[in-house]
Amino acid sequence: MFSVASDAKITFPNGFVAAGMHAGIKRKRPDLGLLVCEVPASVAAVYTTNAFQAAPLKVTQESLGAGRRIQAIVVNSGIANACTGRKGLEDAYQMRKKTADLLGIPEHFVAVASTGVIGEYLPMERVEQGLDQLVPRLQKGDDKFAQAILTTDTCTKQVAVELQIDGKCVRIAGVAKGSGMIKPNMATMLAFITTDAVIDSDVLQSLLWKETDLSFNMITVDGDTSTNDMVITMASNLAGNQPLGRNHPEWNQFRAAFAYVCEELAKMIARDGEGATRLIEVKVAGAGSDETARKVAKAVVGSNLVKAAIYGADANWGRIVCAAGYGAPDLNADAVEVRLGEIPVVREGLPLPFDELEAEKELKKETVRITLDLHQGNGCATAWGCDLTYEYVRINASYRT
Template structure:
């Protein structure tokens, strides 16, 4: 299975992005299905949930069906009280009227500055300008501090029918799911029920989006949605379907590609960091250990400086409650062994430092405590991270 970074529209889906005047480039967009689609979602675990996120969660958890999602950047519509809630409902109503569909089939997504009200005159004008096109501009309409859009797609045969799964996401800072300041939108023409789709999404998110970190912070608007409109005309996908496992793997692959794209585009980042844990006591412990390493500011700073200071990795591991054979840990970076049996291995520092200048760093840690593996992704910590966030509001 190949996961591409191209935008392929599944049968019966439309996208568009427009400039509504919230900033000087695309700032609003939508994703529309020709017919009502099965829907699933996962959402921020913050106690403060933005109005649009709350609305989507309410809609999807009740009906597991959507036909459209309207989205904007710049203003998050979070911590905005009754006015913010009413504004989200007003967006929903306008889109429903424009598409001549039930408002209960329209979701809303926002990202940007917390605490400000949406400029509704501009929002209404933006919705009025959206068209049923296949315009990749929707991917930039949700970007904030992102340097580029995150896109993933794949295709597979189910019952001899070509099924397409495509997704796009935004996220660069405040990334430490469950969930983070990120939005992800995945859509497919596969025929699958909403409840079945929810189960697949929830399981895949735990292995993908919830295993990335940029800075340890979470936000109020985080959400990943999947819509499946069934227009590929395959037989209904259930756990007993012979192609179910292939579809599940393809969906997970698209989510993983988007998650890694967010990690690599962390604010100010120069490197994607992948941590692979081997021989942990349980999968959950392996996942926790991987995320602890990739989330350590000291590890991240060392990686920015091309410094093979494996002591930072040991320190991050030691702070966890993960079971470790402390006498027999092994660590490598980009294929160079630095630690074996918890002792330093002689290496040529200049050679390793040169290898660490790569855009992608892979850290492998063997805990020698069991048979489970785990994986997480993040990025280095650079001077530009502080620069970006010191002036985010202004």
């Protein structure tokens, strides 16, 4: 299958270099990043479904639509460049042009991403001066790029794997940011995935759509869908394998490795939710369909009452079944089974006696696992989230100031 790499940097696959630095968009900490492929790369992307799509998304969609190849992604944090009108769009285009000019590539080979405060203009002089300094810093094994995309995150989020395809070493790596405003609805955070596999853009797009639904679209921190965020995947096609697709004999191995990268990044985002102390994993089995299972899992993991109960280590299973019921109103309440970790608390829709102290221990673990069996079919799904804490309110009460 695949092995997890210890060098989990976005430049792990062949053909990629990156850099990050503090350009002065934020008071301190890296805030400008650049990821570059040495050749035009196959590309795929998914975007937030928020009606207020930020200027960088519009520019990036135009770039990707121009030829289904890109060679660079320029990213800033601190200011989202969202709800900024004509000037914001001009600034996003200028970021694209400046990057293209410095790299000597066509403008439509550059994607643009921004994250941060909504409704403020980018300090373009600082951005352009930063890019002048950033390009000479591009290198293999860079770690600053992962730092430059962060906002309220407490840590970088990176993962990498490698596997054999056609006897060739194929590598996949991913980096993400996301801590608040996380309820993906296509892709509500910034995530960038690189691979050196030989794969066409259309195949890559189909794969990304599917795996996004099973990973990034199955996390929630606070129920808010952002204006800015996206997932972009680039393939340098330098690994030397035969072109990948559904008919390739080792397609399933590649798909599993790609899915692992997406899922690990998604869990890292959920685990690092603003103010969070625990990762919540909700598994639903026995649903009438996978879609029903997804709705139930996301309803439970997104319930503020469930999240607050887990913060307090309160085994209030009533909140779980309540969320499941509004997640799928047609489920058979008399068949539902619920477990906290390995502790059964509900069977056939009725409460079971359980040890409150043992349940409290389960709810104090770093990862809290909730399992529901609906006993109505073979559908299954897993969703991830985090607990709701006082710290979340403190962070978001003063985010802009």
